[in-house]
Amino acid sequence: MGDASVSDSKVDFAAPAVLQKWPSLGNQRLQDRVPYQVSEGTLDACISAFMQKPAPSRHLYEIRTAPQPPLVTDILSPEHIIELSRLRDFL
Template identity: 45%
Template sequence: MFEIPEPGTFAENIAIAYDAPADLKKWPSLNNQRVTSKTPYMVYNGTLADCIRELLAKPIKQISLYDIVTERQPAFDGNVLSPGVAAEIAMRKDFPKG
């Protein structure tokens, strides 16, 4: 049975196109907190899988400053993936290794 994901999550039982184009973006920060009055800037452009790997290679204290922007897929509730959702996706059995 199909389950609708909660906001900020993804549906585990739906395939993900890991080769979809994606951007890793970083929010400007002050005291390691996002400055939401500013616009995030691109730090990496590649595939969704590459962006997830790049994000997870960042220092843990800074990971909350990043988002991944990709094309909307049936498994996602939007086109912006939070660091938490990206980490969950990386743990999927079908996530491409290196």
């Protein structure tokens, strides 16, 4: 209980965001390539679109949005997106 309350940190799920996918080969990111846009909309919509992707391929995706410290960075990793999805569902 000594931790900062999650509810103290507001996240604007209506903020503009882009869901991107890394080109892949054998379900592995091709690091020498550039990720391409899959969908664009709100952070909420991009999180929902990400969560609809098959779990085994989620590591190929990321969300780019304006940073909202301390919970939202400009590039959200799959693990970070899953945590934000849980937070969104909790709120």
